[in-house]
Amino acid sequence: MTHGTQPLLISMERRYAATMSGGLWRPRDDALLAAVAGVFVLAQLVLVRPTLGLGWDEVVYVSQVGTEAPAAFFSAPRARGVSLLAWPVASWSASTTLLRVYLAVLSGLGLYLALRAWRGLFPARVLAGAGALFITLWVTLFYGPQAMPNLWVAFGALLCVGCFLRARRNRFDRGALWGVLAGAALMAWMRPTDAVWVTLPLLVTVVVVRHWRLGAALVVGLVAGGIEWVIEAFVSYGGLRERLNEASRIQGDLGWNLAVDDQLRSLVGSTLCRPCNGEMPNPVVYAWWFVLPLLAAYGLAVAYRAGRTTRTLIPLACAATAAFPYLFMIGYAAPRFLLPAYALLALVVADALLHLITAPNGRPRPVVAALIAIGLAGHLAVQYAVLDRTVERSTGSREDWARSAAELHRLGVRPPCLLTGHEAIPVAYYTGCDSGATGGHNANTTTADILRAARGIPVGALTTPGGTPPRYARSWKLHRLDGLEVRIAPAPGAGGRA
Numbered sequence: 147m148t149h150g151t152q153p154l155l156i157s158m159e160r161r162y163a164a165t166m167s168g169g170l171w172r173p174r175d176d177a178l179l180a181a182v183a184g185v186f187v188l189a190q191l192v193l194v195r196p197t198l199g200l201g202w203d204e205v206v207y208v209s210q211v212g213t214e215a216p217a218a219f220f221s222a223p224r225a226r227g228v229s230l231l232a233w234p235v236a237s238w239s240a241s242t243t244l245l246r247v248y249l250a251v252l253s254g255l256g257l258y259l260a261l262r263a264w265r266g267l268f269p270a271r272v273l274a275g276a277g278a279l280f281i282t283l284w285v286t287l288f289y290g291p292q293a294m295p296n297l298w299v300a301f302g303a304l305l306c307v308g309c310f311l312r313a314r315r316n317r318f319d320r321g322a323l324w325g326v327l328a329g330a331a332l333m334a335w336m337r338p339t340d341a342v343w344v345t346l347p348l349l350v351t352v353v354v355v356r357h358w359r360l361g362a363a364l365v366v367g368l369v370a371g372g373i374e375w376v377i378e379a380f381v382s383y384g385g386l387r388e389r390l391n392e393a394s395r396i397q398g399d400l401g402w403n404l405a406v407d408d409q410l411r412s413l414v415g416s417t418l419c420r421p422c423n424g425e426m427p428n429p430v431v432y433a434w435w436f437v438l439p440l441l442a443a444y445g446l447a448v449a450y451r452a453g454r455t456t457r458t459l460i461p462l463a464c465a466a467t468a469a470f471p472y473l474f475m476i477g478y479a480a481p482r483f484l485l486p487a488y489a490l491l492a493l494v495v496a497d498a499l500l501h502l503i504t505a506p507n508g509r510p511r512p513v514v515a516a517l518i519a520i521g522l523a524g525h526l527a528v529q530y531a532v533l534d535r536t537v538e539r540s541t542g543s544r545e546d547w548a549r550s551a552a553e554l555h556r557l558g559v560r561p562p563c564l565l566t567g568h569e570a571i572p573v574a575y576y577t578g579c580d581s582g583a584t585g586g587h588n589a590n591t592t593t594a595d596i597l598r599a600a601r602g603i604p605v606g607a608l609t610t611p612g613g614t615p616p617r618y619a620r621s622w623k624l625h626r627l628d629g630l631e632v633r634i635a636p637a638p639g640a641g642g643r644a
Contacts, residue, residue: 175270179261182277187254189281190290193530194537196246199544201417204293205575208245212236215561216580218571219590222383222392225295225375227335232293250291256301257281260489263308263325267457268497275496280489282526284415284533285481295336296482300489302336303344305329306367307464307490310348311457313360326360327367333486334371339393341368343471344486347463396587398477405472408479410435415536420478431532434525442491445498458494465490544572550627551576557625557634559604566596567608567616568630579604584616593618600635607633 200208209218210229213236235241235248257280261273268276280286280300289297306329313322333341345364352361379389394400408422413432416422442462449458469487472479503515547569554577559565563579571588574581582591597618599605607619609631615622622633 171265171270175265176262178270178274179258179277182261182274182281183254183258186257186277186281186287186290187250189287190250190253191247193533194246194288194291195541196243196250196291198246198291198537198541199242199548200572200575201292201540201544202569202572205572207293208232208236209575212240213238214240215575215578218575218581219583219588221396221587222389223339223396225335225337225372226378227298227332227337227371228293228295230335231298236293245293246291249293253290253297253301256298260301260304260308263305263312263329264493267308267311268493272493272496272500275500276492279496280492282529283488284529284536285485286488287533288417288536289482289485294482296340296485298336299333299340299344300486302329302332302341303464303468303486304489304493306333306345306364307348307461310351310360310364311460313363314351314355314357314456317357317359323359323363326363327370330364330367331371334368334375336371338368338372338375339390339471340468340486341371344464344468346467347460351460400471400475403475403477405474405476405479408477409473409481409484412479412481413532415532415539416479416481417536417540418478418480420480422479430524430528434528438488438491438495441495441498445494445501448498448501449494458497461490461493546628547572547576550630550632551578553625553627554579554606554632557632558637559606559632559634563604563606564596564599565606565608565632566591567606568610568613570608573608573630601638604637605635609633 206218206220206224207228209215210220210226211233231252232245232249235245239245257277261277264273281290286297306326309322309325309329313319313326316322330341330345333344345368348364349361352358352364375389376386379386383389383392405422407426408419410432411422411424411426412419413435414427442465446455446458446462449455465487468490469484472483476483499518503511503518505511550573554565554573559577559579561578563574563577564582565574565577565579566582566584570581570583581588582596583589584591584593584596593616596605607615607622609615611626611629611631613631615631615633619633619635622635625632625634
């Protein structure tokens with residue numbers, strides 16, 4: 147390269163960087179983000195069946211506010227945010243379809259607002275591209291219409307980090323300060339511990355730049371979203387430390403534990419990989435997982451050359467801290483755990499891809515664009531295949547619970563009633579019963595309480611086929627359900643005793 151051409155290339159690079167700086171926000175930019183959000187809603191309703199029954203974790207969250215069955219045991223790691231999110235529908239309707247449609251529309255709105263928080267930081271086409279990358283992951287689509295917290299932590303992370311960067315750039319942007327507060331509160335409302343991990347780089351930045359108003363907005367948001375969880379810790383667990391210890395125990399005693407391979411195994415469509423000791427899936431399933439950090443690193447290099455490092459480095463740092471506990475501190479995996487990290491990485495990856503297909507003079511690079519389009523098409527095909535298989539498998543398990551519930555009704559187990567044992571929480575919900583366990587992560591009763599209940603209401607002990615029932619239920623009459631066995635306590639006055 148000659149000394150005469152170098153200034154020209156630098157000038158072209160700077161002009162390109164100027165086009166990538168966000169610029170003036172126009173109505174058509176809003177329309178572009180709204181279109182991505184609309185596609186997200188439509189894809190959920192088409193690809194994830196609105197009739198899909200509630201999953202195990204959903205049963206716990208929805209039963210806290212629903213009318214279908216008594217509230218299931220609420221363990222230490224959980225927070226009440228999802229229950230309150232489902233409350234507007236679940237409090238008066240038992241229709242799963244209505245709940246699915248409501249959550250799909252709400253998640254579309256959440257995506258739109260979360261992406262719009264980044265206006266002025268990246269151009270609309272980068273934000274739209276980031277949204278498109280994020281919503282085409284099978285895990286994003288699968289959990290969009292579900293009453294689960296992780297996607298909403300992702301939306302909160304996007305909102306909080308985007309508004310944080312805007313407020314840091316313009317100290318008089320009050321709307322951005324409120325956005326930081328709202329995003330932090332949403333994350334803490336859904337999963338307080340995740341909120342802390344996501345915001346660690348932001349808290350460090352506040353101290354370094356001494357932007358105390360911004361720090362106050364962030365801390366107030368975290369407190370506002372997590373205060374109920376903390377109060378409940380003192381009321382029900384004996385203190386915050388005790389609840390954190392109990393949550394750690396339920397999650398397998400958090401500590402140094404390499405779970406990267408577990409996450410790779412779960413990408414094949416496992417909604418929960420515990421224990422995660424199966425074979426690795428075909429590399430085509432997880433190839434995108436290794437491309438993601440490479441593109442993120444390239445995006446950071448692009449941002450550094452363009453003089454806009456901060457707006458790229460901070461979301462990358464937040465993505466790293468959000469992913470850290472689920473990659474290195476837990477002994478199992480679920481793809482949804484990494485949704486906040488994926489959402490933040492999508493912005494940097496979209497920026498990198500746009501830079502790859504655009505020359506410094508602003509002209510497109512058709513060959514590079516064609517290669518990237520082919521790669522994305524293959525990625526979409528894999529994501530759709532995994533999503534279809536996951537929906538099919540999830541539908542099957544939930545239909546099994548519904549059939550078991552129908553058979554229990556035929557056997558006379560109707561509300562008020564109590565079920566214990568294997569898969570008692572979801573089967574009890576579908577049956578309309580209360581659920582109880584004397585041991586394990588969901589222990590909430592005793593043998594004496596179960597036997598006392600059997601004197602007045604139908605009680606059943608569930609096991610796997612051929613499984614060993616609890617001692618108190620060995621004399622109860624055995625019935626075979628769809629993939630389960632149940633022993634039902636003798637009815638009072640029926641010639642037996644519970």
